[in-house]
Amino acid sequence: MAIRKFGTVVAMLACAAPAFAEAAPKEKEVWITIGTDALEPARASFQQKGLALPAPALEKGGVAVLRVRESQLETLAAAMHDKLNRCAGFIAHDTEQQALAAVEGSTAPQSLASLVSYNINNGPSVNAMLSGVQELNIRNTINSLSTNWTTRRYNVQSGADAATWLKSQWTTIAGSRTDISVAFFAHSWLQQSVIATITGTTHPNEVVVIGGHLDSINQSGSTAAAPGADDDASGVASVTEAFRVAVANGYKPARTVKFMAYAGEEVGLYGSNAIATSFKNAGTNVVGVLQLDMTNYKGSSYDFGMVQDNTNASLNSFTTSLISTYQPGLTWTNITCGYGCSDHASWNSAGYPATMPFEATMSTDNPQIHTAGDTLTYTGGTAANSVKFAKLAVSFMGEVAKGATTGNTPPPVDSGTPGGTINTATFDATLKAPRCTASGAGCDSGTLLNGRGGLGPEVNRPNTIGGTCVDGTSGTYHSDESNDRLKVATNDGTNLAAGKQVTVTATVWAYSSTADTLDLYYAANASSPVWTLIGSYKPAGSGARTITATYTLPAGATQAIRANFRYNGTAGSCTTGGYDDHDDLIFSVQ
Template structure:
């Protein structure tokens, strides 16, 4: 090969390389905050990750080391999978749009919560509502949501699931001028959160919030066509919440405080939908009497019926939840557990200083083994919704007593 030809070849290769580089979109960066135990686990599958800042964060019953980490956004599903596979839990991290937001999230200040009196005051209203609640509507909602190919936050079927729930809730609210149903759009992905608000009669600017996440995921190979039914995680929570709404509306109940029910988008990739909404509440200086999260309600894997999470939740409200169980569901056994940093959408509200509780279907050591797989179906939760009905009744009692 002549010298001139060699130079031409080298020049051509260089041009092709530059063109390929110019044509390749830059990888989108993401920032997350993650608990130390989960961080050590994901380092085994993504050793290149490094913590840009770490801090010891105080919780109700102790403290936990939390890291701020920068990574390729495409790694989020891999990280969620690793946490689920190695630690047996959902979530485990919180997504942030910038480095400054991630660093700020480590500054977990303890807000002074307004004093309030919890108690059992509305047996005359609550007991007939609970008696009217049924398993069949819960089953119908779980089957409808799990029939979507998936409810992934970035997929077409994830959008369709939001639109389906919007229609279902509008049908429940038909004829009630004090009830509004809406989509909440989020920046950066197509799935919307869905909200239903029953406006309070004389304390309309105070809110009782109940939430569950709408999206679903499988641990590996997530795509537009991947099958992720998410019947337990978390169609069950949405279904329990929906049955509580149905029973309240059917009873004609009109709350003093506004009741705000939310099906969150994008929980599985860093609690993104709930973080947006909780931040909006905080920025608007909205008063929140309390927040309840229903994430997985239909798989009874442990001896107790309901397990209250004690970390990243509010101790006073947890005691109130226990009081509600004792008063209205005395046949149920109550247990306690922890789930670590950012394990579900309650963490988004806790980060903004609101009192929040999360009752869970099982102990975390014995939770549903099919979640984040194509086998998370109603059949694999025993083909029943008796367990989810317990949480629906608890949510209804919570909404009535706290909105009084």
């Protein structure tokens, strides 16, 4: 094959402060991380305003580090919204060290959470809370937040007053419960983040986070009206209603649940980044984060847009299972929103599993956000669309934190009923591929598949049944294509069984988001496989990526899935390209 690619060159520029005029008053400067795809649009927007965007101090893995004046953050936020339809689109850091650390971990943040089996087995308690969700309560919260103050900007007194009001509201909801606390998370700017905590009964050191951002912004100027009814009073109102129905139903979670209203999201995820970083530094075990940013505008035919970038694939799959289970008939589609587009990115960057269901696709979202027109009136004077997000927050809380409402029995925390165990595969010398022989809720290849055809640490290559489908040997480990991990698991946490819907999670190293394709197959009989295509999928970008797909298990005691990761070409269970990788995973089915 002819040479088709060249090594990636990472440009690293000297970390120097941007040159400002000597006459300018001294002003606080901050370090930001931003997607490299946003640099040119942002630079053009700055030039239109007579400003210069500093050169990056570092670019790596599609993320750049810049040093900017704090006063320029709103200009940058406006550019992200105008040019790329992102909100905010970057992450602000107090120090260069923090920014550089964020970039170093940006391609594949390591999860700090202990392994958790996400499963659905808490129906009685979840349904008890779902029945109490009320549109009027959500509407009233949106109305109060969007009309009581002209703006909820992070660095003005009205933004601080909005946080004080919300803290009072949440304190009232908590009532006399001694296991609930409501407090500010202190920041150096005026507006504080608000956190309500329900301490877990049996696993208090495992934490579930449900949040939205409290601040608002008008991109036309710092003094302009910014009601922010949809962005993001609607998300905070949805979180508030989930908190309210939990308390109203006497819900006592097994794991600790923290409801959060973040300050300063619009200027670089200020509040959530500070909180997530503090949790990381403290070694806090956050097992799942749900972000609700804009919930009350239905711009798409789909009910939910599931953000795929800077989120956790397993948690995304679990969240869509919650939709199917507790709100059947509602629809969802996968979307991407770019680097730092909302607070979930702060948690993901810190190494925690996060998910973000959105109200629309990025091209069909609310056109009034960041303007004086983002009012409750614009969404019809109702919070009807936010109801489904509040219900999703309730089901997420009940099924990740477990525990029970008054009169119900709490389910097992660490496993489904029955099953719940995700087994780790070992190499089967007869079938010549990774295999899980024990029954369980899933099977994970672990590190057995990492690499391709002698490139990288992959042992027992090619790791295909019978060794009959060999890998391509062109290229370089983790510069060119490889399939590094496969996992199959039931969506409801019970044991793998015929008729069960399962999710396949593939971890790949991608060279190109356009030229690379992952073909996923299944076979009902691993001993004599006949491969059936599940689907063909494009990675969201280069580098380490996770791709998920679902299918229904057929009958058969020993089944298999195959990942065929190819450079160009057409779908096949065993393609022959020099950069193609093929791996199988064998597992037991009841």
